[in-house]
């Protein structure tokens with residue numbers, strides 16, 4: 001059973017009427033509620049909780065962490081960023097959503113600015129599947145269409161993804177690498193673009209399907225995680241002393 005922690009900054013939902021209307025209980029509860037229905041063990045964590053809700057105990061019991069942040073990126077405690085990074089390197093999966101592209105956590109894992117172009121002009125987005133057969137695209141047709149979204153455009157300052165899963169086209173003409181996967185240490189990372197807070201994107205069944213698929217794919221493979229205890233090790237064969245000359 002995969003343990004998922006759904007992290008949300010949860011600030012727009014408290015201070016912006018428009019966002020509160022769409023996500024009255026916060027988008028973490030919409031995403032988390034959906035994942036629960038898929039059979040995952042889900043907990044949520046938010047910025048305002050002590051240690052942003054990401055204590056050692058929580059992270060040690062998390063197989064996949066999802067991350068949505070925007071307004072408070074700079075205020076996320078560096079000690080928590082260190083902790084998330086250590087867990088990813090040890091095998092925890094990380095699903096970074098939408099404006100999480102500029103979070104300290106994603107920047108740390110990528111090693112680049114993760115900068116991009118953007119525009120809020122209520123335009124259509126079409127996400128083309130460019131890696132058919134990849135587990136993250138299971139149940140998705142040739143593309144996903146979203147009636148209205150914020151635009152993100154290239155160049156997206158990230159390292160070359162291991163797998164490029166989606167490319168978005170926007171009504172205004174830009175394109176964007178909307179689904180990118182990476183491996184860092186033992187952990188897997190999936191960046192998935194849609195989810196601007198003023199749109200009901202996290203109620204879209206296809207977007208939720210991709211999130212579900214993403215969590216499955218990000219779940220650490222059996223034996224892949226680094227055990228907490230690591231020891232000095234003795235050789236299996238006797239090692240002959242080297243002759244001195």
Ligand code: ZN
Pocket residue numbers: 098099150195196197
């Ligand atoms: Zn946005």
